[in-house]
Amino acid sequence: MPRFSANLSFLFADLPFEKRFAAAAAAGFGGVEYVGAYDMPMASVKSLLSDNGLEQVLFNMPTGDWEKGERGLACRPGREDAFRDSVVKALDYAAATGCRMVHCMAGVMGKGEDAGELARLYCDNLLYAADLAEQAGVKILIEPINPLDMPGYLLNSVEQAAVILDQLDHPHLALQFDIYHAQIVGGNIAARLDRHLDKTAHIQIAGVPGRREPDSGELNYPFLFYMLDRVGYDGWIGCEYKPHGDTVAGLEWIRPWMPAAK
Numbered sequence: 001m002p003r004f005s006a007n008l009s010f011l012f013a014d015l016p017f018e019k020r021f022a023a024a025a026a027a028g029f030g031g032v033e034y035v036g037a038y039d040m041p042m043a044s045v046k047s048l049l050s051d052n053g054l055e056q057v058l059f060n061m062p063t064g065d066w067e068k069g070e071r072g073l074a075c076r077p078g079r080e081d082a083f084r085d086s087v088v089k090a091l092d093y094a095a096a097t098g099c100r101m102v103h104c105m106a107g108v109m110g111k112g113e114d115a116g117e118l119a120r121l122y123c124d125n126l127l128y129a130a131d132l133a134e135q136a137g138v139k140i141l142i143e144p145i146n147p148l149d150m151p152g153y154l155l156n157s158v159e160q161a162a163v164i165l166d167q168l169d170h171p172h173l174a175l176q177f178d179i180y181h182a183q184i185v186g187g188n189i190a191a192r193l194d195r196h197l198d199k200t201a202h203i204q205i206a207g208v209p210g211r212r213e214p215d216s217g218e219l220n221y222p223f224l225f226y227m228l229d230r231v232g233y234d235g236w237i238g239c240e241y242k243p244h245g246d247t248v249a250g251l252e253w254i255r256p257w258m259p260a261a262k
């Protein structure tokens, strides 16, 4: 049976962030994930989780200055110190909230930059983060993101991520398999999920095209959930989509697997 996590950066977006926790619990979710809650004190996040009986499934490391175009720091020359600070901050929040997975965004390539050089720095930084994460009992996840939504992003394909994970061979590095991005970059989802499942610590879903509810578009999610059960995937499935309208009204697709809270 799939276990669904509500991505609070996408779902319940009409509510203030701190109210999204209760809304997720009422909708039946047992876990939540989001980009980050670093502007809230750790104790407040912890209370929101425990008051609502929620597990903190995942969040991102601080990603740098989003307004200025940063999308993670891990491949960025000159940002090594900021990257190391971001690892420490994320692991502090992870310890406070009992979170066992942290997504490390790679960052974007500038025009004329050497992808090989950036990839080398990215790998060095991933190993630095993974060593610290190991001491904290946390996994660092890397997620391929499609280049239409995030032009210049360093890590685009699941296959690229698999090569990096194979080469770094660190027990605290794993794949965040976002099916929405993977469908746009390569398709053939069932076979690729199967092939890379041993590296996959977390899955995210959305309909393609449009990143809407997973009951719209070209992907057959009930089949993929069935397949994930058959192969014994026991991780979370993050609902990272932009609801068409009201989040709860749009959750009809989930009810065969997840009833609303009583």
Ligand SMILES: O=C(O)C(=O)[C@H](O)CO
Pocket: 035, 060, 103, 143, 145, 178, 181, 204, 240
């Ligand atoms: O963009 C995505 O798919 C992600 O999962 C990012 O972490 C969102 O920030």
Ligand SMILES: [Mg+2]
Pocket: 143, 178, 204, 240
């Ligand atoms: Mg994602």
